[in-house]
Amino acid sequence: MGVALTRAAQWTTASSGTGKLEITPVNESLLKEILEFVEQFSSRHPQEAKHVFKEPLQWTTSLEASDFKTEYDISGPTVKSQETDRDGHPMLQLTPPSISVHSFSQLSKIVQLATDKKLKEVRACLEGKPCQPQNETLHPICILNSQSCILPISHREVRLSPAAVKNDVELLKSFCSEGETRVLTSVQYTSDYEFTNGCRTPPWRQVHGEICYLVIKPCDTQPLHITCSTAGVFLNGENAYDRTSDVYRDLVTLLKSKSPHFAENINKQDFAVQEEPPTQKVQHVELVDAEEQGQPQRSYEHQEKNVHEKARQQLVQNKPGGKKKLEPSLKWKNLGLASPYDEADDKKSKKNAVSEKFAEAQEKMQKKADVSVSSLPGRQSSNKTKTPGGVGGADDFSESSSESEEDEEQPERRTESNTDLPSEYWQIQKLVKYLKGGNQTATVIALCSMRDFNLAQETCQLAIRDVGGLEVLINLLDTEEIKCKIGSLKILKEISRNSQIRRAIADLGGLQTMVKILDSPDKDLKYLAAETIANVAKFRRARRTVRQHGGIKRLVELLDCVPDSAALTEEQEKDVEVARCGALALWSCSKSTRNKEAIRKAGGIPLLARLLKSPHENMLIPVVGTLQECASERSYRIAIQMEGMIEDLVKNLNCDNHELQMHCASAIFKCAEDKRTRDLVRQCEGLQPLVTLLSQADNKQLLAATTGAIWKCSISMENVAKFQDYKALETLVGLLTDQPEEVLVNVVGALGEGAQKPANRATIRKCGGIQPLVNLLTGTNQALLVNVTKAVGACATELENMTIIDRLDGVRLLWSLLKNPNPDVQASAAWAICPCIENAKDSGEMVRSFVGGLELIVNLLKSTNKEVLASVCAAIAKIAKDEENLAVITDHGVVPMLAKLTNTTDDKLRRHLAEAIARCCMWGSNRVLFGEAGAVAPLVRYLKSKDTSVHQATAQALFQLSKDPNNCITMHDNGVVKLLLGMMGSTDEVLQEAAAGCVANIRRLALANEKARYG
């Protein structure tokens, strides 16, 4: 708070150390705020209040000895508090005219004593010691700040609450009344009904965090239709919930940007604003409360903007909750909804009641979804829909969208007053009436007529829903009338492209009925139902419903047809269409892990494999789409390989449909984790088409899939050689700039694999790839960083490349990535650092030049991640080659930290740990220290490891350690000699020598010992 207030307060002279507070309404209000806070502090936070300031607050007071009462020692004009600190200094001391105070409890008391002089005192206090935000010494006001941080706040976003919005609206309404100075014409809620939670939106919008809708008429522009949600305020599309403007943090900001008149005149309102005594008083109580809760975020982002925005800042005074009060997240949404329903229903038209039911169901369902937050990794949905209204509740749901959820949250349209509805709405309403009240003939006519509307248009889609058409359409599916079913499905198929309709269909139990229809003998019905399921099953709950009602099995059965015979009869053609729609539905369903499993169990894989031979693109796309979706599962990857699908996938890489190519590449991308699959891709000559596809640089999705496939295929060196022939690396280097991250990750990954070959390292350099790679080290995408560090590390193994990296300060960038919170990035960066240190000129000097760098890397030894530990050990082994650096890391306590790690069983870590220990023995008494830290005995056990590379490193470490007699004794006791004797016969000369050296040292000690004893 201190920080925020300091910035906000208007000092007379900004630069001088002891400024005077200007007498402005802002300051006055700020003072009141502070006063309120201080007054209540000792009762609210008794412990903190006792905290003794490092430096007392001192100011020139107008209080006199006579103002003080019993708890003080009064001697003439001076006053001392009876309360003292540990050293016996009084917590309060008054020697008129100056006063010094050492704790908040005293401060509170003064404020209470001062009665009518309160404000003056607080002000004098602030002026006497203006708080200095940059100053790190603990100023009392900063304590205040940090204390309030203790309260639970984790969000950085500013949230609005119903109370805050209400206050804003009240304030704005007050602006409407005054003749000359008026800045707004009118401010109105669209709904007079207020729920107990303070919201005025219908419950199904409240779940999106929307608080109320407003129509504000500024003096100079069109009326503004505004949605206030917990995420902020924005303009809506008048009759729709859609967001049509940016999100602003509050109403005033929005109005300022939308109405120049408002922006201009609001400043003049300052005084008027201040003169709102009744609200003001009430608000102060809340204010303090709010301050405590929402403080820190305010001090972060809020103040910055406000420094120069006087007017705005002044408005903030009047909005207690405004930005200060943190929204207690979903509480109000979940709790406040139940009771007001009955009342609400009375007030609403029947129509709304229906949609409310939806909302209720929807909400329930969403809550359910929250509970069952699945831990499926899934792919992150690439095309996140914008979720303006949903942001409010989004954090609750965000976890659950780890699975690809194209459309979990979308703005909903509200069923508004009937005035501005389009004509389609009425026509559709009429048709629905005929659907409801007609016999089969009338129903069919109405259905056919409804299809003449543009069902792709949201107005029509939502109109059907809003007039209760969905219920009727879904009910029709349960009848025996095939024509009505067909007609209904034809409509549902179209309108289910809308996410809200999908949800409504699912809520009405439409999926269950459609799954049943899949059993129908009528092929038209089958394919229409499958296609509609394909559209509806775009969100998790729907996919689950399909599975739970046996839909997956039935859909898989649809796939059974003869896809590729040359001349098909009409019936067979229909079968193919049914199969195609079945594949479409499975594609949608396959985004859930359980469904992938269900498809496999239902025997879908061989059927998909058969359909994969189809010559028709419209069949292939859903089939390959399903396969690539399922390829995230190991069982599928194996099946794709075993069923010979790689060949077909490769074949389709050569088609001219980008979507199909993308899915094929994507499937290969996922499958090529497996070595055999990589070989198959090469044997089927799939590598060249992949390289050719790199030229489709405009289609980013395709490019991402292609580069991904190239990356994974590059894991096999034979493939790298092929790619070398096709000059793939040259193209890839060209793709290092101006690409979206998902492409970059793959491109860099491919380069990293390619660079394992020396020739390619030179190629990357010659194509100018080093610089963009090093530039990418400054990115933030974790996956990208892992790959970039790997690529840079691979390149750094070449001296010429290293020169360039060094020149671009790449090592420093790598080093700073050690600070990245992601262990994968840390490890990858540490691995990359190894060759850099090895190949850089004056590497020791370079490493030392990184301020705090050595300490940083040593501290990473505290990590719990094996890979990080191994990589850091490897890096430390390289660093320790420089004696001076070794000395520094020894000072940072590398020896005990390494010793602590020795008990590991991980061979990779063992190897690098042993290397590091071997190196670190070279300084001072480190050998002895390792022995004392108990590192020797575990090292001996390493010799029993199956990994020969561990043996070499360990033998070297033991050789170094054996130069200390005590270590020799420990080794000997642990039976090292026998193990080493075996290693002395190794073909590995380094190992041989180290083992022999170690045994020699032990032997020498023994001889010396004997000599001492008997000689």
Place this chain on the structure above:
Amino acid sequence: MAEMSAMNRKLIQNLAETLSKQVKHFNKTEAECLIRLFNGLLGDQSDRRVGNGLDRGKFRNILHNTFGMTDDMIMDRVFRAFDKDNDSYVSVKEWIEGLSIFLRGTLDEKIKYCFDVYDLNGDGYISREEMFHMLKNSLIRQPTEEDPDEGIKDLVEITLKKMDHDHDSRLSYADFEKAVRDENLLLEAFGTCLPDAKSILEFEQHAFQDTLEH
């Protein structure tokens, strides 16, 4: 009866052979079965006279009981469509010809047939009035509505808007045909005049298998 059937067997077989050549969709055996069925249906008639066939009442019974039709007017029209010579009886030839469309007609044949059914006065057009007439029972009357016919009239307008391509406020055969080709569901736009798949299956099973077994 049995004697008569035995005497007629030869006759029936000859007739079946002839008819199966004239009428599409049925082979000789099937035609024979249908003739037997026809005769069986006639046999119940007490005032049976040679040359006559099924009268209106009898035929409507079949439509209602076997094919589940309910609308009197449509059933009358179906009878008329079967009764090509307009003699108020469906002869055995008309029976088999009618059934061939009824059970196995192609889309083209069905369009023609349905149009004939719906063209109440046989003038080659389905007029507004005819539509109104056919649709008048298709909506549940809401007691609250001022004009109970309002909905029907509206439905007629909707249909015209959908099907009347030449905008002459009536449906010519061309209009009807085009509309149905665009949207097959409109084949029976003004009332069910064709059996559904289930009753076709049952009827064929009954006619072609059960009859043979007797």
